[in-house]
Amino acid sequence: MEDTTQPLLEGYQLGDLQLKNRIVMSSLTRGRATNAELIPTPLMAQYYAQRASAGLILTEGTWVNPKSIGFINVPGIYTRQQVEGWKLVTQAVHDKGGLIFSQLGHIGSASHPDFFEGELPAGPSAVNPQTRSFTPEGFKDSLTPREFTVAEIKQTIQDYQLAAKNAQEAGFDGVEIHALAGMLIPQFLSLATNQRTDEYGGSIENRSRIVFEILDAVIEVWESTRVAIKFSPAALSSVGIMTPDEETIPVFQYILKRLSEYNLAYLHIVGPAEDLSGTPVAELQDNYFSHFRQNYSGRLMANLGFTQESGNAILKKGTADLVSFGTPFIANPDLAERFKYNIPLSESNQDTIYTGGENGYADYPEAEYSDYVK
Numbered sequence: 001m002e003d004t005t006q007p008l009l010e011g012y013q014l015g016d017l018q019l020k021n022r023i024v025m026s027s028l029t030r031g032r033a034t035n036a037e038l039i040p041t042p043l044m045a046q047y048y049a050q051r052a053s054a055g056l057i058l059t060e061g062t063w064v065n066p067k068s069i070g071f072i073n074v075p076g077i078y079t080r081q082q083v084e085g086w087k088l089v090t091q092a093v094h095d096k097g098g099l100i101f102s103q104l105g106h107i108g109s110a111s112h113p114d115f116f117e118g119e120l121p122a123g124p125s126a127v128n129p130q131t132r133s134f135t136p137e138g139f140k141d142s143l144t145p146r147e148f149t150v151a152e153i154k155q156t157i158q159d160y161q162l163a164a165k166n167a168q169e170a171g172f173d174g175v176e177i178h179a180l181a182g183m184l185i186p187q188f189l190s191l192a193t194n195q196r197t198d199e200y201g202g203s204i205e206n207r208s209r210i211v212f213e214i215l216d217a218v219i220e221v222w223e224s225t226r227v228a229i230k231f232s233p234a235a236l237s238s239v240g241i242m243t244p245d246e247e248t249i250p251v252f253q254y255i256l257k258r259l260s261e262y263n264l265a266y267l268h269i270v271g272p273a274e275d276l277s278g279t280p281v282a283e284l285q286d287n288y289f290s291h292f293r294q295n296y297s298g299r300l301m302a303n304l305g306f307t308q309e310s311g312n313a314i315l316k317k318g319t320a321d322l323v324s325f326g327t328p329f330i331a332n333p334d335l336a337e338r339f340k341y342n343i344p345l346s347e348s349n350q351d352t353i354y355t356g357g358e359n360g361y362a363d364y365p366e367a368e369y370s371d372y373v374k
């Protein structure tokens, strides 16, 4: 029997966009832009269109300029050809009645000279983030980067704006700024990777400056209700030295207060993957999403490890407005229908997450509904 008591399946008004449900497909880097120009392909259009029954799709993290690259076969949104490629994607999703935001990203110092003809990547400071970069020759350790000049920071902000314009031209419904731990923006927020002494370093206000300069630049192009940002303040692994520090909570306190004035589409928060006890953010262990709910007055999207049950529960409780799902969308293109009819989820093949062309990408079938719909 169809379950009519699931808040995940309710429509939702997101600014002037009407979402058909509150299930969001969160960004999944899948490494299928397998061409030197990093142009989105028809296969990618097919893959995203298969997932159009989500209330909203967020694209994989997408490079805002050539200096932002740090992972193989990830598409960009800074050239004409890339914009043309994205048009295929947005058209295919819209044809199936879906909505799609472009996720705009920059990996900063967590890249590798292999992407820059031997030149070092740049970051807030010349500090090795101690992460790994997926290069054409496999995973390689990060190095000590070059420090951005102020002029380069300003140029990068302009590049975000141009990427946002390109997203508009490509037919996207909005943009999400990728600020997960490990990426350029959190490299500025982190005490470990930002040792600058100018207006982009030192105080909480200075280290957070780039967040607002990027948002302000993007909001000159898009209505604020079509602009979102995604953070993972409690990420403990795979982020090198950019783990939470003693200023993480005050930094986010400051950011949330200011973001509350922006009337954004939503604030996207990734939950903790591990136990936070003994870490500088231990106090968030038992009230994680309510903490963000209390300190941010706009729409909140919750992420990480949600299931049909826990997704419905957090919406029912009112602690979030939308729930995003990443991994479940890999092998379940029809995730919304599976929730609707309580159909078991399929598991994805780990060997084809980042490689394999169509295999393990656009070939996961929808469920056999006749078995479930009476």
Ligand SMILES: Cc1cc2nc3c(=O)[nH]c(=O)nc-3n(C[C@H](O)[C@H](O)[C@H](O)COP(=O)(O)O)c2cc1C
Binding pocket: 026, 027, 028, 029, 030, 059, 060, 061, 062, 103, 178, 180, 230, 270, 303, 304, 305, 306, 324, 325, 326, 327, 328, 353
């Ligand atoms: C293969 C893979 C690629 C991902 N790529 C991105 C990305 O490009 N941008 C991003 O913000 N998050 C990315 N994520 C994180 C997901 O969007 C999501 O936050 C995370 O998987 C937790 O949600 P889940 O438990 O529903 O999978 C990726 C996750 C996976 C598994």
